[in-house]
Amino acid sequence: MTTISAPVPVDQRGRWQLFWTSPAMRKMRRNPLALGGLVITLLFGLIGLFAPLIARPADNCLRDLNITTANEVYSPGVALRAILTPPASCYKIQRLSFQQQPTVPDAQAPFGTVNGYSIFYGLIWGTRTALKMSFIIVGITLLIGVIVGAVSGYYGGWVDNLIQRFIDVLFALPPLILTVVVLTIMRARFTATGNAYDPTVPIIVAFCIAGWAGYARIIRGEVLRTRELEYVDAARALGARDWRLITKHVIPNSVAAVFTLAVLDLATIPLSVAALSFLGLGFEGGYSEWGQLVDFARAWLKPEYWYVLVYPAIFIILFSLAFNLFGDGLRDALDPKTR
Amino acid sequence: MLNFVIRRVIQIPLVMLVLSLMIVGLTQLLTPEQRVAPYIRSEQQAAHMDEIIKQRGLDQPFVVQYGKWLGSTLHGDLGYSRASSQDVLKTIQTRLPATVELTIITAIPILLLGIWLGTLSALHKDKLLDQVIRVLVVFGYSLPTFVLGILLLAVFYAYLGWLPGAGQVNVLNQFALGDLKRYTGMLSVDAALNGRWDIAWDVIQHMILPALTLVTVLSANIVKVMRNNMLEALSSDYVRTARAKGLASRVVNNKHARRNALLSVVTLGGFLIIGLLGGSLITETIFAYPGVGQWVVQAALQSDLAAVLGFALLSAVIVVVVSTVVDILYGVIDPRVRFD
Numbered sequence: 001m002t003t004i005s006a007p008v009p010v011d012q013r014g015r016w017q018l019f020w021t022s023p024a025m026r027k028m029r030r031n032p033l034a035l036g037g038l039v040i041t042l043l044f045g046l047i048g049l050f051a052p053l054i055a056r057p058a059d060n061c062l063r064d065l066n067i068t069t070a071n072e073v074y075s076p077g078v079a080l081r082a083i084l085t086p087p088a089s090c091y092k093i094q095r096l097s098f099q100q101q102p103t104v105p106d107a108q109a110p111f112g113t114v115n116g117y118s119i120f121y122g123l124i125w126g127t128r129t130a131l132k133m134s135f136i137i138v139g140i141t142l143l144i145g146v147i148v149g150a151v152s153g154y155y156g157g158w159v160d161n162l163i164q165r166f167i168d169v170l171f172a173l174p175p176l177i178l179t180v181v182v183l184t185i186m187r188a189r190f191t192a193t194g195n196a197y198d199p200t201v202p203i204i205v206a207f208c209i210a211g212w213a214g215y216a217r218i219i220r221g222e223v224l225r226t227r228e229l230e231y232v233d234a235a236r237a238l239g240a241r242d243w244r245l246i247t248k249h250v251i252p253n254s255v256a257a258v259f260t261l262a263v264l265d266l267a268t269i270p271l272s273v274a275a276l277s278f279l280g281l282g283f284e285g286g287y288s289e290w291g292q293l294v295d296f297a298r299a300w301l302k303p304e305y306w307y308v309l310v311y312p313a314i315f316i317i318l319f320s321l322a323f324n325l326f327g328d329g330l331r332d333a334l335d336p337k338t339r
Numbered sequence: 340m341l342n343f344v345i346r347r348v349i350q351i352p353l354v355m356l357v358l359s360l361m362i363v364g365l366t367q368l369l370t371p372e373q374r375v376a377p378y379i380r381s382e383q384q385a386a387h388m389d390e391i392i393k394q395r396g397l398d399q400p401f402v403v404q405y406g407k408w409l410g411s412t413l414h415g416d417l418g419y420s421r422a423s424s425q426d427v428l429k430t431i432q433t434r435l436p437a438t439v440e441l442t443i444i445t446a447i448p449i450l451l452l453g454i455w456l457g458t459l460s461a462l463h464k465d466k467l468l469d470q471v472i473r474v475l476v477v478f479g480y481s482l483p484t485f486v487l488g489i490l491l492l493a494v495f496y497a498y499l500g501w502l503p504g505a506g507q508v509n510v511l512n513q514f515a516l517g518d519l520k521r522y523t524g525m526l527s528v529d530a531a532l533n534g535r536w537d538i539a540w541d542v543i544q545h546m547i548l549p550a551l552t553l554v555t556v557l558s559a560n561i562v563k564v565m566r567n568n569m570l571e572a573l574s575s576d577y578v579r580t581a582r583a584k585g586l587a588s589r590v591v592n593n594k595h596a597r598r599n600a601l602l603s604v605v606t607l608g609g610f611l612i613i614g615l616l617g618g619s620l621i622t623e624t625i626f627a628y629p630g631v632g633q634w635v636v637q638a639a640l641q642s643d644l645a646a647v648l649g650f651a652l653l654s655a656v657i658v659v660v661v662s663t664v665v666d667i668l669y670g671v672i673d674p675r676v677r678f679d
Contacts, residue, residue: 169357172655176617180639181362181651188376188642189369271483278485279624279636294489298625301489301497309493313486320481328477 027333034329040322048128052082052090055124061090088198091129091288094121102305112307114296117286119308123315125288130270130319133200137207138265144208145215146255150246152216153223153254164220167213175210176272182206183281199283203273211265215258222254229253260331267323274316290316340670347663358655359412362648363405371397374644378421417652418645422638427649430634435653436524437507438623438630442615444543445550449558449611454604456558457565458597461573472562479559484618488552488625495548503545505627512538549622557614561607568600575599602673609662616654 019025028034047054056070064087065078073082082090096109097116105112111119152163170178186202226232232249240248274291276282283289290312297309366374371392379385392398396407411418417427425433460472496504503509507526508516516526519533527546530538572578573596581591619632627633631650638646 166357169354169361172354172358172659173651174613174617174654174658176620177635177651177654180620180635181647182365184639184642184644184647185365185368188373188644191642275483275485275621279620280640281636291485294486297489297493301493303498309489313490316483316486317481320483321478324477324481 024333028329031329031332033325034333037322037325037327037329040318041326044127044319044322045131047124048131049083051124051128052086053079055094055118055121057082057090058094058118058121059089060092061087064089091125093117093125093286093288095286102300102308105307111311114293114300114305114308117293117296119293119311122288122293123290123312126290126293127315127319129283129287129289130273133203133273134266134269136200137204137211137269138262140204140208141211141265142215142258142262144212145258146219146251148212149216149219150223150251150254153220154227154242154246154250156224160220163216167217170210170213176275178210179206179272179276180281182209183276187281199287203276203282207269207272211269215261218258218261219251219254222257223250226250226253256334260327260334263330264324264327267320267327271316271320343670344667347666351659351663354659355652355655359409359652360405362651363408364401366644366648367401367404369644376642378419412652417649420634420638420643420646420649422641422643422646423634427645430646431631431649431653433524434629434631434634437526437628438619438632440525440527440542441546441549441619441623441628441630444546445553445557445615446611448550448554449561450604452554453558453561454565454601457562458569458592458600460562460566461569461600462592464570472566476559476562479555479562482556484552484556484621485625487555488549488622491548491552492625502548503541504548507545507629508538508541512541545626545628549626549628552622552625553615553618557611557618560610560614561604564607565600565604568603569596572596572600602669605669605672606665608665608668609658612658612661616657 013021052073056073057065057067058070062068062070065073065082067073067078072078094109095116096113096118097103099113100115102112102114103109109118109120111123113119148163152160173181183202183206186205190197190202227250232245235245235249270290273282274289274294277287277289277291278295279291280295282291285292293312294309294316297305297312300308372388374397375388375391375395379388379391384391396404415428417431419425420427420430423430423434456472456475460469463469492504495502515535515538519529519535519538521529522532523529527539527542530536530542573592575596578591578595581595582588616632619630620636621632622628623630623632624636631653635647635650637643638650
């Protein structure tokens with residue numbers, strides 16, 4: 001009889017510790033700019049999430065939340081509802097008057113008003129709009145891109161050729177212009193029916209059509225590499241079907257490549273949406289959204305109306321800068337060449 | 340090489356064909372009524388909508404419609420733009436030169452600045468200068484075009500009053516435009532050719548702010564790529580050999596490292612064109628500059644499909660042709676690139 005020796009002591013590190021002490025995180029932690037960017041980005045996330053508590057509901061939003069005064073939003077039940085499922089009317093910018101001329105910041109409108117709209121309300125809820133749009137759009141484009149890219153790379157042959165040539169064609173149009181084409185068609189379709197529609201839908205569709213191809217390209221390249229690895233062969237020898245091979249073995253080992261791209265896209269998409277709204281092609285008037293507030297500022301460029309331009313500009317630039325600093329840091333940290 | 344060139348050139352019409360099929364196909368999401376509605380101008384026309392749809396063949400199968408569209412497009416008829424109250428092709432002819440003018444005046448400083456700062460940054464890697472340039476680069480590409488444009492407008496036009504804020508020429512010079520003989524369509528060049536240096540200067544002044552906006556945003560990327568290329572070249576064996584031979588570091592940097600780093604900047608030409616075309620929509624709208632970008636934004640706002648489709652095709656042609664030229668050029672200057 002042999003005695004079973006005591007198990008060799010293994011370095012017991014939890015998932016969190018493994019993550020925290022990984023080479024990428026070590027590098028990230030030494031990069032103060034990236035960390036600063038991350039902190040500010042998270043701050044924007046909090047502003048977006050808790051928008052109902054920061055810029056309290058007004059007008060129709062009060063009615064749809066079944067409350068009568070703005071301060072009732074701080075009672076737990078209402079607060080939870082307002083944070084998780086705010087009614088669509090809450091995204092309308094609080095309108096204090098119908099006077100076009102901007103009014104200086106005061107207690108009621110901390111950043112002043114323009115066209116009667118409270119700039120503060122528009123910016124806070126606009127943060128929520130921006131983040132919401134960017135997560136939805138990145139989520140959908142990533143999903144489509146990963147699936148199409150994986151199918152293209154895994155099957156190869158004429159399927160691959162067809163998909164790749166189609167992507168070549170899509171890349172012939174600058175993304176902004178493709179987005180404008182799709183938006184024009186979607187807008188014509190929605191406005192002609194005369195029914196009320198969710199203003200986010202045309203924008204999401206337009207960005208998804210223009211955005212998936214970039215992910216698909218990268219994933220395809222990764223899949224071409226992954227599908228040749230031994231464990232995929234092993235799984236195939238065990239009788240796994242194509243779909244299982246793709247979803248369980250090939251995709252999980254290929255998505256890391258698009259991770260940083262997706263993070264950087266989370267930063268650029270709100271800006272592109274804002275640019276479209278600025279042009280008048282995004283959200284309709286009075287919807288809480290950053291680009292529109294900058295558009296309002298075009299008519300009031302004189303120094304005495306500084307607050308109309310300065311606050312929205314600070315929000316947008318700070319968001320973009322912080323996210324880019326974080327994204328660049330992340331890319332450096334994950335890039336094995338720079339370690 | 341010749342084989343490669345021929346194959347690339349043949350691809351251009353193919354890509355355009357598939358692209359047009361795709362965009363025209365997208366318009367099929369709209370009912371014939373929805374496609375006609377933006378062009379209806381009078382009660383009378385509205386009453387005869389069905390006949391107009393029949394007459395234009397908008398109720399026919401997609402294949403027939405696409406065939407008709409392709410036929411008229413190949414004959415140079417891109418339809419009528421409501422936004423400019425003109426044929427689409429005519430509008431492009433009158434407005435494109437202004438955009439080209441602005442693009443040229445923007446692209447040159449972008450390339451020069453990008454290459455210069457990128458090289459400088461790489462040569463001083465991790466020193467103060469490099470850090471400053473890298474921070475500027477992050478600032479540059481973090482600034483959204485539309486916010487930067489409005490900020491520049493607020494500072495240099497509304498506050499300081501140094502530069503004009505909108506349009507292409509002053510109101511006073513507007514009247515003199517009729518007397519100019521047009522050679523190129525580009526106003527600054529034509530004015531200079533006519534000896535009207537005052538108008539040419541005026542036009543250039545109007546281009547400074549839009550150009551500055553695009554230069555700030557777009558040169559950042561070139562700096563980044565140039566820095567990386569330069570760093571790669573500087574750490575390569577042939578540079579080390581050159582240094583070991585005792586060659587002056589200026590010669591090594593300029594002749595050995597920078598020349599090789601410049602190679603892949605050529606490939607950025609395609610990226611630059613895409614950025615400038617997309618950027619033209621925003622800058623031209625902000626500065627009310629009468630180019631194609633401003634027109635297409637107006638058209639999109641009015642659901643002017645013919646104009647938007649025409650512009651999309653135009654930009655695709657530009658992008659495809661430029662990237663083909665870039666690919667071929669790259670093959671010419673870098674013999675290592677193999678085409679198979």
